Amino acid sequence: MTATPDTGSRPIIDVRGVWKRFGTAEVLKGIDLAIRKSEVTCIIGPSGSGKSTLLRCIAFLEEYSEGEIYIEGELLGFSLENGKRRRVSDAEVARVRRNVGFVFQQFNLWPHMTALENVAMPLKLARGIAREDAAKRARRMLEKVGLGHRAEAYPSQLSGGQQQRVGIARALAMEPHIMLFDEPTSALDPELVGEVLQVMRDLAAEGMTMAVVTHEMGFAAQVADTVVFIDHGVIAASGSPQQVFRKDENPRLRQFLQNYFERNVFWQGAEGAGAP
Amino acid sequence: MSFNPAILTDNWREILDGMALTILIWVAGTAIGLVIGLAVAVLQLFTNRWLAAPLTLYVAVMRGTPFLIQLFVIYYGGPFFGLDLTPLTAGIAGLALYGGAYFSEIFRAGFLSVPPGQIEAARMMGIGRLDIVRHVQLPQMLVIILPALANMTVLLSKETAVLSVITVNELTSVVQSIGSTTFAFAETLLFLALVYWAFLEIVTAAARRLEKRVGRFMLRTPS
Ligand SMILES: Nc1ncnc2c1ncn2[C@@H]1O[C@H](COP(=O)(O)OP(=O)(O)O)[C@@H](O)[C@H]1O
Ligand SMILES: [Mg+2]
Numbered sequence: 001m002t003a004t005p006d007t008g009s010r011p012i013i014d015v016r017g018v019w020k021r022f023g024t025a026e027v028l029k030g031i032d033l034a035i036r037k038s039e040v041t042c043i044i045g046p047s048g049s050g051k052s053t054l055l056r057c058i059a060f061l062e063e064y065s066e067g068e069i070y071i072e073g074e075l076l077g078f079s080l081e082n083g084k085r086r087r088v089s090d091a092e093v094a095r096v097r098r099n100v101g102f103v104f105q106q107f108n109l110w111p112h113m114t115a116l117e118n119v120a121m122p123l124k125l126a127r128g129i130a131r132e133d134a135a136k137r138a139r140r141m142l143e144k145v146g147l148g149h150r151a152e153a154y155p156s157q158l159s160g161g162q163q164q165r166v167g168i169a170r171a172l173a174m175e176p177h178i179m180l181f182d183e184p185t186s187a188l189d190p191e192l193v194g195e196v197l198q199v200m201r202d203l204a205a206e207g208m209t210m211a212v213v214t215h216e217m218g219f220a221a222q223v224a225d226t227v228v229f230i231d232h233g234v235i236a237a238s239g240s241p242q243q244v245f246r247k248d249e250n251p252r253l254r255q256f257l258q259n260y261f262e263r264n265v266f267w268q269g270a271e272g273a274g275a276p
Numbered sequence: 277m278s279f280n281p282a283i284l285t286d287n288w289r290e291i292l293d294g295m296a297l298t299i300l301i302w303v304a305g306t307a308i309g310l311v312i313g314l315a316v317a318v319l320q321l322f323t324n325r326w327l328a329a330p331l332t333l334y335v336a337v338m339r340g341t342p343f344l345i346q347l348f349v350i351y352y353g354g355p356f357f358g359l360d361l362t363p364l365t366a367g368i369a370g371l372a373l374y375g376g377a378y379f380s381e382i383f384r385a386g387f388l389s390v391p392p393g394q395i396e397a398a399r400m401m402g403i404g405r406l407d408i409v410r411h412v413q414l415p416q417m418l419v420i421i422l423p424a425l426a427n428m429t430v431l432l433s434k435e436t437a438v439l440s441v442i443t444v445n446e447l448t449s450v451v452q453s454i455g456s457t458t459f460a461f462a463e464t465l466l467f468l469a470l471v472y473w474a475f476l477e478i479v480t481a482a483a484r485r486l487e488k489r490v491g492r493f494m495l496r497t498p499s
Binding site for chain 1: 405
């Protein structure tokens with residue numbers, strides 16, 4: 001489904017021994033994760049296991065407590081001097097993560113702007129692109145996610161699925177090298193999930209590098225190159241969808257998948273049909 | 277005792293001068309106060325605690341002491357610090373500093389009313405802090421804080437009356453002195469009440485119109 005990952009080159013994202021503490025609570029406990037160009041990595045795991053925190057650390061929306069995160073070879077958020085790390089300026093953080101796009105569970109659109117303005121404003125303010133050019137590119141991005149006809153609508157006039165697609169268009173307009181998705185369909189009514197997943201499938205097929213926190217196991221099985229199972233702040237299992245969903249014997253993972261399938265079985269006859 | 281509004285028309289020239297002065301002080305003090313309030317709120321939100329501490333102190337002092345005393349300190353105490361202001365300038369500065377403290381609290385609450393996720397999204401896009409304030413936070417919070425801002429503006433119109441203590445011939449002092457020389461207390465007091473009430477109505481009407489304009493996006497219904 002996706003373009004072949006080029007496993008030889010330097011990873012776009014390289015997470016090395018990352019710890020994250022909130023006060024005394026240890027939320028990430030030594031995470032190692034490499035994401036290569038054109039790879040889709042799906043991150044699954046129980047609620048509260050640290051999935052969002054990991055994604056937010058990669059975007060430096062949270063400062064990680066220990067370890068290193070490299071984005072296209074550059075250390076994110078800190079500089080190393082004689083082995084001691086120092087927080088760099090916000091401007092330097094913004095520079096290093098300029099090619100990282102983020103899609104939020106709650107969309108986080110700006111409600112006082114139309115769909116078009118939501119996509120065009122960052123182009124003007126952060127990239128200095130002239131008004132007309134920004135509007136043109138914004139319109140192209142909205143068309144890409146199937147919302148060309150809703151450009152003038154305000155977020156409150158759009159369905160959840162449409163709002164999330166605007167969120168994706170807004171991130172895409174910045175021409176990111178990697179897109180991070182934090183449960184992009186979890187806030188949606190079930191019938192609206194499909195349209196957002198379709199946009200993400202298309203993106204993956206185009207070769208976009210993606211890290212997706214999701215509870216959509218079907219999507220992970222079909223689209224992911226790598227599935228990562230996080231439990232209590234550690235990567236408890238990872239590998240191809242085949243390895244993680246079918247073969248892995250980690251008991252916590254088996255339990256997690258069992259719960260998932262039980263929640264999704266709605267008819268006795270379907271039992272076992274999609275289960276591992 | 278008779279009710280004789282002619283007392284007022286007989287002295288229209290002084291009254292008009294006083295009214296002009298009151299409006300000048302009020303408008304200038306409010307405008308500068310809004311700028312101070314916004315600047316203080318932005319600095320408090322975005323700078324480190326060493327810069328925020330003096331600002332917090334300023335807000336606490338202005339809110340915790342009577343305006344009358346603040347005016348005395350600025351006008352009579354100013355020269356000791358090389359600050360020799362005319363009564364009018366001292367009055368406007370005093371009103372602006374006093375109003376600014378309250379305005380800053382209103383703006384601060386406004387900033388906090390915008391969901392943090394929206395600000396994270398903007399940061400993720402590489403938009404600068406001040407651009408986020410201007411394009412993301414201010415347009416949304418204005419709708420919410422407009423009533424509070426209007427309320428404070430009305431309160432400031434009444435505080436201008438205190439400026440007579442530093443010899444500014446604003447409306448209240450002019451009309452009161454007419455009242456005490458002619459003994460037309462009822463007429464003059466009623467007149468003053470009507471004028472300040474008119475100020476209230478003007479500000480409220482202006483705020484309503486502004487609210488409709490900036491709040492358009494919120495009135496739309498989901499389709
Ligand atoms: N800002 C925070 N302050 C304190 N604790 C937090 C914060 N953010 C997350 N946590 C805690 O970290 C743990 C992991 O959270 P999260 O990464 O959101 O989990 P997930 O996305 O896997 O559901 C949870 O126990 C949560 O309560
Ligand atoms: Mg989460």
